[in-house]
Amino acid sequence: MKIINLLIVSCFLLLSTTASAHTGIQSSSPKNGAVMKQAPEMIELSFKGTVRLIQLELKAADGELVNLELPISDEPTKHFSIPLPDLKTSTYKVNWVSAGADGHKIKGKFGFKYVGANAAADSVTDDGAEVNDNRISGWVVAIVLNKLLIYIALAMTVGGLAAMFTLSRYKDRQIPFIRYLPVGCLLGFIAVTISFFLQVGSFAEEGISGMFNADYADILWGSGVGQSYKLQMIGWGLVVLMMLLMWLKPAATDLFASLSLIGVFMIAAAFTLTGHNAEAPIWVRIALALHVVAAMWWIGSLYPLRSACDVLGVSNLQSLMVEFGKQAMFLVGLLVVAGVVISYHLEGNFSNLVNTGHGNLLLLKIGTVAVILSLAALHKFAYVPALSNGKSTAILKRSITIEMWVGVLILVVTAVMSSVTGPAYG
Numbered sequence: 001m002k003i004i005n006l007l008i009v010s011c012f013l014l015l016s017t018t019a020s021a022h023t024g025i026q027s028s029s030p031k032n033g034a035v036m037k038q039a040p041e042m043i044e045l046s047f048k049g050t051v052r053l054i055q056l057e058l059k060a061a062d063g064e065l066v067n068l069e070l071p072i073s074d075e076p077t078k079h080f081s082i083p084l085p086d087l088k089t090s091t092y093k094v095n096w097v098s099a100g101a102d103g104h105k106i107k108g109k110f111g112f113k114y115v116g117a118n119a120a121a122d123s124v125t126d127d128g129a130e131v132n133d134n135r136i137s138g139w140v141v142a143i144v145l146n147k148l149l150i151y152i153a154l155a156m157t158v159g160g161l162a163a164m165f166t167l168s169r170y171k172d173r174q175i176p177f178i179r180y181l182p183v184g185c186l187l188g189f190i191a192v193t194i195s196f197f198l199q200v201g202s203f204a205e206e207g208i209s210g211m212f213n214a215d216y217a218d219i220l221w222g223s224g225v226g227q228s229y230k231l232q233m234i235g236w237g238l239v240v241l242m243m244l245l246m247w248l249k250p251a252a253t254d255l256f257a258s259l260s261l262i263g264v265f266m267i268a269a270a271f272t273l274t275g276h277n278a279e280a281p282i283w284v285r286i287a288l289a290l291h292v293v294a295a296m297w298w299i300g301s302l303y304p305l306r307s308a309c310d311v312l313g314v315s316n317l318q319s320l321m322v323e324f325g326k327q328a329m330f331l332v333g334l335l336v337v338a339g340v341v342i343s344y345h346l347e348g349n350f351s352n353l354v355n356t357g358h359g360n361l362l363l364l365k366i367g368t369v370a371v372i373l374s375l376a377a378l379h380k381f382a383y384v385p386a387l388s389n390g391k392s393t394a395i396l397k398r399s400i401t402i403e404m405w406v407g408v409l410i411l412v413v414t415a416v417m418s419s420v421t422g423p424a425y426g
Helices: 002-019 137-167 176-204 208-212 214-221 224-248 254-270 282-311 314-347 351-355 357-383 390-419
Strands: 025-029 034-036 042-060 077-083 090-100 105-114
Touching: 025 105, 090 214, 105 214, 137 176, 137 224, 137 254, 137 282, 137 314, 137 390, 176 208, 176 214, 176 224, 176 282, 208 214, 214 224, 224 254, 254 282, 282 314, 282 390, 314 357, 314 390, 351 357, 357 390
Parallel strands: 034 105
Antiparallel strands: 025 042, 042 077, 042 090, 090 105
C-alpha cells in the first residue's frame, strides 16, 4: 500500500511540474500558438518576478525583422507592453531576453500567426496551446486522422486493461486479444509523436519539412502541445511498465492495477492541456478527463467482449457479460454527467446546438451515443439472459460488432469536433 501511495503522490507531483514548467515568463499576448484574424497592436509580456527586458526580436516567416522599440525603465518590473507597427499576414516568432534582479540572464521564445480578416472562420482559434491552419486542407485531414488514431489507441489501451483484469478470474485465458493491449500502447506512442510534429508542420508553413523545424518545435514543446505530448508518453510508458511486470510475475495485484490507472489518467489529463478546454475551469477539465476514461473503457472493451464470444463457454460468457453490464451502469452515469458539464461549458445554450457547426456535430455525437446505449440495453435485457447455445452466442457477437462500429463513428465525430470546428463558448 505504501508503494501505491508513493506512485500516486509521484504522479500528482509530475503533473504539477509539467503544468508549471516555463522559462521565466508568466504569460504573453499574443499567446503562444495563437492564430489571429485581427493584427495585434501590442506585444505584452508578464514575468513571474521583476526583470529587465534587454532584448526583444519579432521575425516573420520569411525572415524579415519587425522594428520594435524596447521600453526604457530604470527599475525592473513584471509587465512590459511594446507597441507594434502594422503587420503583414504571416507566422511570427518572438525571441526575448531578460535579466533578473541577480543579473541572471533568461531567454525564451513564443510564436503566433496573423491570418488576416478574410481568413476562413475555421482557421482561427483563441486557444493558446494548439494551432491548426485549416486553410491547408492536407494538414487538417492529417491532424483529424491522427487524432482518430490516438483515440483508437487509448480505447485499445483502456479496454485491454479492463479486459485483462476482468478476465483474470476465468480459467481460459488463451484469448486472441492478448496482443490488443501492447498494440494499443505501440499505436499510442507513434500517434502522439506524429501529432506533435503535425502541429509543428502546420505552424511552420514549410510543407513536410516544416514538421521538423527546430525553432517552431522548440516553441510548441514549451506550450500545451508539448506538455500534452510528454504527459501522454509518460502515461503509456507506465502502462508498458505494468505489462512488463505482469509478464515477469503474472498476477493481477493492486500495484499493477494502480500503475495502469495512473498511466491512463495521465493520458486522459493530457487532453485537457490542448484544444477548446485548455483554459477551462478546473471542474470542466476534471469532467473531461473522466469522460475520456469512461468512453474509452466502454468502446475499448467491445473487441475483447466480441473475442470472448469465440472462446468462452456459454456459462462463463454470460457471467462476463453480466459483470460488464454492472460496469456499464457506472460508466453510463459518469459519461452522462461529465458530458453535460462539458457541453454546457462549450455551447452555453441550446440554440448553439442548432445554429453552430460545433453544436451540430455535438448533436450527431449525442445521436450515436443514444444508438450505442440502445444496443447495450438490448444486450443486457434480451441477448445476455437468452444465452444458451451457439446460435444465441452468434447473435450477441453480431450485435457487439455493430456496437463496435458505432463506437468508431463516435470517435470520428469527436476527432472532427476537436480539430476542425470551434464551440460557441468554450
